[in-house]
Amino acid sequence: MTLHAVTEDRGATDVEHVRWLTSDQQRCWRAYLEGSARLAEALGRQLEAEAGLSLAEYEVLVRLSESDGRTMRMSVLADSLAHSRSRVTHTVARMEKHGLVARQTCSADGRGVNCHLTDAGFARLEAAAPGHVAQVRESLVDVLDDEQFRILGEAMAAVAVAIGR
């Protein structure tokens, strides 16, 4: 018995007026949950196996590689990844220990820290990228037609905005 049905049984005593999902909406939502879980797992597994990187580390490398001077402030990095500051601190600390990035205090703002991509970090990214892109294609991009993928992107962008970036 679904909770939805159960709560409807309460009838007039239910003063909350909950707008439950329709069963079509339920199906979509469950599909999203399952698909996103499997996708994250597939990507993480491939990266770990073939490049020894977590998805979070890979994303850090990507942002840095695209930024001016291959350097970003910690907070900018955190915002751009939609990860907490604390999380980025820990992730970057691990990466620094492995020589992928280097931290330097920011001259312009004494509180700030610049995170810089080292040559070793860039090389690691170059080595990891082809396999990662192949996995993204295999698990997502090539599975969908252009229309589906475009709408998926628009939808998720709208979600990000709604939640308030």
Next chain:
Amino acid sequence: MTLHAVTEDRGATDVEHVRWLTSDQQRCWRAYLEGSARLAEALGRQLEAEAGLSLAEYEVLVRLSESDGRTMRMSVLADSLAHSRSRVTHTVARMEKHGLVARQTCSADGRGVNCHLTDAGFARLEAAAPGHVAQVRESLVDVLDDEQFRILGEAMAAVAVAIGR
């Protein structure tokens, strides 16, 4: 400088023929990454604050509440959640400590373990559901039009299939 551009610079020495994402595809993919990160965070935060549950725990409660006798085999639960067995073992162990579920050895298969939703667990789900559904609507369902949401669901279902459920 993007990695994409850099690797193209290698020109004829690049024998890998990597099918990089187009910039449109990049945008979609990044939007997905950011949106899904923010969505998971928003849902988890709401549940934790208002119901003292993690999203993983909530999902366990939902599956059990919908199953025959409010009971599922651990492995069925794991498959249905797309979580690893180990993860489900740990999650269920925590929930059992809090009285939300009870484990009992399976009579039919000596190796099996049945996970049963307690009355307290069901009550907890009933209490949590309205707020959770409201958050799902606010952050996802009501942000999209019907068409977008339907295609999102279809796309993610296709992804789940492609990755091999």
Next chain:
DNA sequence: TCAGTGTAGTAGAAATGTCAACTATCCGGT
């Protein structure tokens, strides 16, 4: 100048998830 408030980043503990054994049970073939 300097008090108050906000921002940047970190640190360590607690919670959660992953990974690699490990035990116990089941099933299929001989």
Next chain:
DNA sequence: ACCGGATAGTTGACATTTCTACTACACTGA
């Protein structure tokens, strides 16, 4: 009956993420 390989689940070590509190610096207004 019994061997051997698969399946179900757990365990504990380890890695990662979250949570909370903390330090240091920056900005604003009196």
